[in-house]
Amino acid sequence: MTSHHAHHHDHHQAGAGTDEAALAELLDLDAEVLHAYLSDVIDWIGERAAGRPRRILDLGTGTGTGALALLRRFGASEVVAVDTSAAMLDRLQDKAHELGVAGRVRIIQADLDAGWPDTGPVDLVWASNSMHHMADPDRVLAEVLAALQPGGLLAVAEMDSFPRFLPDDLGIGRPGLEARCHAARDEARGDEMPHLGSDWGPRLAKTGFAVEAGRPFVIDLEPPLPARAGRYAQASLQRLRSAIDGRISADDMATLGVLLDGDGPASVLHRDDLTVRGARTVWIARRG
Secondary structure: OOOOOOOOOOOOOOOOHHHHHHHHHHHHHHHHHOHHHHHHHHHHHHHHOOOOOOEEEEEOOOOOHHHHHHHHHOOOOEEEEEEOOHHHHHHHHHHHHHOOOHHHEEEEEOOOOOOOOOOOOEEEEEEEOOHHHOOOHHHHHHHHHHHEEEEEEEEEEEEEEEEEOOOOOOOOOOOOHHHHHHHHHHHHHOOOOOOOOOOHHHHHHHHOOEEEEEEEEEEEEOOOOOHHHHHHHHHHHHHHHHHHOOOOOHHHHHHHHHHHHOOOOOOOOOOOOOOEEEEEEEEEEEOO
């Protein structure tokens, strides 16, 4: 989750260690709570991959959940995992050691906006919630096309929207809090991520890929949810809160505080009415 987004992957600033640790935890929770989504996507890619890809490139690997899922799906493969964050890559290496697959993972710390690293030729590229962070995604797509072997596949997964967790009426504060928070975030983000929500199909075709499919995956988890879903909601909403500080009313900020900081019955950690709703789209494109 991206990965760069689960993606919510925002560009890392040097010295933002605490933010990075919080983001790493969020990406891991995203992968745990949405494991059914990830395995469905990986299975779908597996059905379309010609032969068995030997070398897989994960662009914006984050904590590596996608990379490790691909290693499990393709037994003889190796993964080249690229991210800007040394801390994220360390976390991936630790996981790979625990799982006994460290020998099949090569990590590259690189900022793709600054230039293309030496990945060598690859058979499959996975980009989950990372493409919308690129300053010039079309240039990066051209580099991906050049790195792919003929017949190789690119899978681009992107969030259509950030996940939603809360009922409209929380029993505290004014109804509609989450919708107002997301509207404020969209406004705040405006220029920062102009590519979020792009239709990647035409962009892939323009680069020279043969676009084979674009498929929406709807996420709709209903209560009762496992405890980690509460932690996932808390981590996601804390990140949202820091992005919209000063853009919502003091009353809404106070309600968010009760939801996120308290340990009372209204806290997201203890509510029995949380859901996880969202949508992601995955495009599969082939190098001819």
